Amino acid sequence: MEYLLDTHALLWIVTDDKQLSKKVKKIFLDEQNEIFLSIASLWEIAIKVSLNRLELGLSLNEFYIRHVVGNKIRLIDIKVEHLAVLENLEFHHRDPFDRILIAQCLVEKMAIMSKDKIFSNYSIKRIW
Numbered sequence: 001m002e003y004l005l006d007t008h009a010l011l012w013i014v015t016d017d018k019q020l021s022k023k024v025k026k027i028f029l030d031e032q033n034e035i036f037l038s039i040a041s042l043w044e045i046a047i048k049v050s051l052n053r054l055e056l057g058l059s060l061n062e063f064y065i066r067h068v069v070g071n072k073i074r075l076i077d078i079k080v081e082h083l084a085v086l087e088n089l090e091f092h093h094r095d096p097f098d099r100i101l102i103a104q105c106l107v108e109k110m111a112i113m114s115k116d117k118i119f120s121n122y123s124i125k126r127i128w
Contacts, residue, residue: 002034003027003127004105005073006114007041007097011054014067021128024113028071036076037068038104044097081107092121 005013012020013028027033042064048054056063068075078100086103093099093116102122105112111125119126 001032002036002108002110004036004038004076004101004108004110004112005041006101006112006116006119007044008115009113010037010041010067010073011045014071019115021115024127027113027127034074035071036074036108036110038076038101039078040097040100040104042068042075076104076108078104079107090122093118 009020009024011017013025028035042060045054045056045063046060049056049060058066067073082100082103085106086099089099089103093102098116098119101112101114102119102124104110105124106122111127112119113127115128117126
């Protein structure tokens with residue numbers, strides 16, 4: 001099955017944070033599953049680092065190579081089809097990064113791995 005990581009899920013996976021659910025960790029470690037990360041999540045991380053709201057301890061490029069490439073997480077770009085869905089997406093959620101993840105899940109027919117319960121207001125499968 002294919003899963004899209006929310007930004008916090010990626011950060012908690014790579015730091016082995018206790019906030020990460022056992023279910024998400026099990027899915028992530030199962031090599032039968034395909035795990036994806038949106039380019040929007042890397043964009044969000046870059047913004048948070050530049051605003052001193054997040055400390056990676058390494059450059060974004062090093063973080064990407066070590067944790068995304070190193071864990072065989074596949075990167076998904078933002079496509080026009082995602083934006084077309086985003087254009088008409090209900091406003092249950094106002095965070096622009098989360099909204100594009102929702103649109104990507106809808107178009108790509110992926111489940112999202114996120115603690116954020118508001119994702120459940122959309123017709124996507126939320127795993128936590």
